[in-house]
Each structure stands twice: as C-alpha cells, then as structure tokens.
Amino acid sequence: MTVFLVIIVLALLAVTGWQISKIFQLSKRPDADTSQVANDKDNHLHGILMLAFVIFLYVITVYCFWEYGRFYLPEAASEHGGEYDTLMFISIGLIMFVQIITQGLLHYFAYKYKGKKTQKALFYADNDKLEFIWTIIPVITLAGLIIYGLFTWSDIMNVNEDEDPMVIELYAYQFDWRARYSGEDNTLGKANVRFIEGVNQLGVDESDSYGKDDKIVTELHLPVGQPVLFKFRSQDVLHSAYFPFFRAQMNVVPGMITQFGFTPTITTEEMRESEYMVDKVKSVNEERNEKNEELRAQGEPTLDSYEFDYFLLCNKICGQAHYNMQMKIIVESEEDFNAWLEEQPTFGSTMEESSENVDRPEDTAGVGTPENMEGNDDAEGENDTENSSQEVDAVAVVE
Numbered sequence: 001m002t003v004f005l006v007i008i009v010l011a012l013l014a015v016t017g018w019q020i021s022k023i024f025q026l027s028k029r030p031d032a033d034t035s036q037v038a039n040d041k042d043n044h045l046h047g048i049l050m051l052a053f054v055i056f057l058y059v060i061t062v063y064c065f066w067e068y069g070r071f072y073l074p075e076a077a078s079e080h081g082g083e084y085d086t087l088m089f090i091s092i093g094l095i096m097f098v099q100i101i102t103q104g105l106l107h108y109f110a111y112k113y114k115g116k117k118t119q120k121a122l123f124y125a126d127n128d129k130l131e132f133i134w135t136i137i138p139v140i141t142l143a144g145l146i147i148y149g150l151f152t153w154s155d156i157m158n159v160n161e162d163e164d165p166m167v168i169e170l171y172a173y174q175f176d177w178r179a180r181y182s183g184e185d186n187t188l189g190k191a192n193v194r195f196i197e198g199v200n201q202l203g204v205d206e207s208d209s210y211g212k213d214d215k216i217v218t219e220l221h222l223p224v225g226q227p228v229l230f231k232f233r234s235q236d237v238l239h240s241a242y243f244p245f246f247r248a249q250m251n252v253v254p255g256m257i258t259q260f261g262f263t264p265t266i267t268t269e270e271m272r273e274s275e276y277m278v279d280k281v282k283s284v285n286e287e288r289n290e291k292n293e294e295l296r297a298q299g300e301p302t303l304d305s306y307e308f309d310y311f312l313l314c315n316k317i318c319g320q321a322h323y324n325m326q327m328k329i330i331v332e333s334e335e336d337f338n339a340w341l342e343e344q345p346t347f348g349s350t351m352e353e354s355s356e357n358v359d360r361p362e363d364t365a366g367v368g369t370p371e372n373m374e375g376n377d378d379a380e381g382e383n384d385t386e387n388s389s390q391e392v393d394a395v396a397v398v399e
Contacts, residue, residue, distance in 0.1 A: 183213030
C-alpha cells in the first residue's frame, strides 16, 4: 500500500510540474521569442558554458591529484615493482596529456565556431592525411606500451630457474590461505583435493617422497633479496592472489596450477620506518583514537592501534567472507627467515604424529577384555573408512 501511495504522489508531482511549465509559457510577453530554433544569444550562452565547463574540469582534476595523490601506494617492495610503477605513470601521463589537449580543443572550438545567422558551416567530407595521422599515432603509442609491459610481465611469469628461486605453494579456500614451503629439496610434493582428510588439509600426496619435508603454515615469511616462485591452487571457487605492495596478482583457479614469481626488496621493518608509512600509521591511529572515544562513551570495545604489515589478499568476490580473506606476510632477513622456517614442522612429521594419536588406545572407563577392545577397533575402523569415503566424495563434488 505504501508503494502505491508513493507512486501516486510522484505522478501528481509530475503533473504539477507540467502544469507549471504551461503557466510559464502563457505568462511570457507577446513579443517574446518562442521559437524552438537556437538564436545567436542562445549559441553565445552555450559557448560560454562550454568554456566554463572545461575550466571546471581542469580545476577539479588538479585538485584530485593534489588532494588524493597520498592514496597512491608507497615505493614497490619487489624487484619488478619499479618497472610496473613506471609503466603505470607513463600511461597516466599519456592519458592526461591527450585528455587535456583534446578536451581543451573540443570546448574551445565549441565556443569559437558557435552558430551565427550570418555564418554558414563549411561542409568538410574527409581528409586522408589527418585520418592517417590520428590512426598511426595511437597505434605506435599503444604498441610501445604493450611491448614495454610484456617485458615486465615476462619477468613476473617466467622466473629464471638458474637463480634457484624458493618454491612456495599458496593454497586458497573459502575464506583463508595456507602456504606450503618446498623444504630442503626445494620441490613440492604432489597434491590433490581428493587427498584432503583429517590434518592433511591441503591434500598432499603422502606417497610422494618430495612432500615429506614440505612445511605448511598460516603466515607467509619471505627472505629479502631472494627470488620466490609462487604456485597457486584453489580448493573450491575462483580466487585471486593479490600482493599490492609487491605489484603482483594472479588468479587462483580450481583444477589447475597458476604461478608467478618476484624478489622482495624491502623488509617489513624497513617499510614501517619509511616516511610514507610513518605518516599513514599516524593518520590512521589518530582516526582510531577519535573513534575509540565514541566507543568508550557507548561502552563498546575499542579499536587496537594500527601497525603496518604486508598482506596477501583475495581480489575476487569469492563469497560472504571474501572481505576478510587475507594472510599476513613478513619480509625479513635471510637469517631470521631460516630460523623461523627451522621451527616449522614438516608434513611428514605432522602425519606421523597424527597417525600415532589415532593408533594410541584411549583410556575409557569400563573397557572390557582385549577381545572387546579389538571388536571396538574394528567397528571404529569401519566407521572411519565410511566417513573417509564420504569426505573424499564430497571433496570430489566440490572440485
């Protein structure tokens, strides 16, 4: 009923506006110009408006660059990032140059060649030379940008194996990430979602000897200055691995492995101490302190102080909790990285420990004879086999 009343009110307002416009027409002087054809006065007014609009456009453009330029990311934290940023700024510079020239000429000519009764427009069919010029210049410009971009793309996608890059798998699932380091052999073990069961959350093939020394973690650590080759897998839907500070991004596709690589150049601590990040952290914490005052007045929990960290984000809308799908990245010295990695358990030791826990009999009150215990183990084994089969079938359907 409310919607119906709103529609009626809007219809009445439209009728009222139409009637008011008719009243204005009837109230005009008898000698007023009621022709629908623009006269010299109209053309002059619109010519002035065209000039005013392009001036406004330039002023607002300069203001946006001045005011919101601080939202640019800081210096790239990867080896290829500088070339990436250079390509972006070259593209922005070319676009702005062409935009300023073309928009300025468009609006200026609209004013200069505005219609006059004493002036007749010139019929100008075509000009082959002009068409060639404004066709060949964009072709050459775009070709240069594309070729330059391909070199940067090649550096990311075609990692030089002679540099012996560290191989790390990034595993995506709704709504989190896991990282798998390739161990001392620098070779990842085979994996498939059909092998996902129990603590084997990434589906690593237990029969593959290369996977025994793999290390699975929830926080990504990278040694500064060392090339890293990332391999991506998805358990469920399409995700996208996004490293904004390292200027890299790659789709993570179910059923296939994608990859790229880069070399970190700035540690987490160095980025925290940069002038850009110090100002940003200060600004964020000032806003949080203001918000905390409101929260305290309302009796609600306050916000923690902000401290910069690199993060791996998902850049595809992969579900309801997509906004929170992220993994902390720590770039550190090689010594600190090796010390941290040494503390992480291998996949083989994790599976052995899990197997020992399963095989160890539980202390249960009222346990009967060994024969009864054996019968219980058989029943549990059948249940485990059935549950395992159901889990594998479910994972296969998801894949």
